[in-house]
Amino acid sequence: MAKEITSRSEDYSQWYLDIVKKANLADNSAVRGCMVIKPNGYAIWENIQGQLDRMFKETGHVNAYFPLFIPKSFLSREAEHVEGFAKECAVVTHHRLMNAPDGSGVVVDPSARLEEELIIRPTSETIIWNTYRDWINSYRDLPLLINQWANVVRWEMRTRLFLRTAEFLWQEGHTAHATRQEAIEEAKKMQEVYATFAEEYMAMPVIRGVKTANERFAGAEDTYTIEALMQDGRALQAGTSHFLGQNFAKAFDVKFLSEENKEEYVWATSWGVSTRLVGGLIMTHSDDDGLVIPPRLAPTQVVIVPIPKPGPEIGEVADKIMAELKAKGITVKFDTDTKKRVGFKFAEYELQGIPVRLGIGKRDLENGVVEVARRDTKEKQSVALEGIADFIEQLLEDIQNNLFQKALDFRAEHTTVVDNFDDFKAVLERDIPGFISAHWDGTTETELKIKELTKATIRCIPNDVVDEAGKCVLTGNASERRVLFAKAY
């Protein structure tokens, strides 16, 4: 029992940490606030990347790469943007080390101070828009649809593996358009790409919505978001897509000649998701026995465990099953390790979240069956060898759907419509508070007051919200629609 996991009910954050550690997803590193993503965790990220990258390309985007360093002066070109990031920037001031005069090691060479400090990118709008100025001259150059996969640094005070780290991996799309309408459509399109990915691949239902002025990206006119609900009833912002208006075009003087031969500023969007998604994936599906990975993102979808040892017949059967599964594009691993015991392996693969486990023993061979265990429900059954690949293909589908449905049901159970502040507070006191749908008078002041009083923030104004006259849950002032509140990560 070396790898026990703290139960969710006992201590949810410890449970999360236990999963990350014991499923070998990531470790804290020697650098404060930065994590080492281990092979198991990185494989999930690679699958996320792979699918998103396909979806970006299907929607006409291409990849490029911009520098890690941003001249300090760039950041101050857009006033709101600097303000949003100034407090969490890592700054490069020197470019050389030297041996310490007293022989105690290396020190920064004081004579190697940079003329202008470089900021390690917290996001790349500024360097990219400075570059786009040279790339865009005419409406014929538009739209410009570029994405980059990169690391960024935000000097966070408090960090949590995957959910908030000082350095993280992400993608950032940066597009330029001829018209306001086209840019808005692009931002919304990418929100929908993210939502589709979250729901169909991560099996993580999300609310599509728009951020309030207070919560939106520094420098954006509108921020579109996808918000997911974790098992502890807190919301996770899983992806954002920003309509940047002409803010960056004006700050970096990016103009184009229109078809009417008029000089105009271009319209911009940016959008991103990060390794935070891995945290969301863990917190959406996993249980007290360990990680649960939806089949469509699982690095290994099926593992075959010989019981008790891989004799020649078992090996033959396993090889045959593997060949059939691989032909269907299913990833499968045959565990031929003879040093570990069967029970240990079972526990280990459950901990690692592999969706389907096949057990093959002498008894099974005699009966022409294999034991099939699914990770999501922990159910086991004997299934005939004949047609096993079709069965597993279908089972993986079922698991994917079941995980999504379970998460959807969970969210429905933990979304509460509230009409007065006492109820509002009462819901937040619950063990699993969840989303709260309530009226809000539309002012930042009220939003901040509610946050101060309850720690809950407005996650978004859902896209599908219906107009409904009502009274603000705090002030009683007139409200035209409900918004979604929650405590957030």
Next chain:
RNA sequence: CGGGGUGUAGCGCAGCCCGGUAGCGCGCGUCGUUCGGGACGACGAGGCCGGAGGUUCGAAUCCUCUCACCCCGACCA
């Protein structure tokens, strides 16, 4: 940056109050018995007790100073 806490073997901890040169569990190695849900036994390897200074015949233990990390707040994907 405020408030609290912790640094002793790879990990989790005990020892500290009442100084005498370090111990437990897990993990790790070898051998044997096991093997259809996290096996058991025997033997074994592994630590300048976060760092510096001080008190003392003697410091993991007492004193001073430092450094690091964690938790709770303010900020954030």
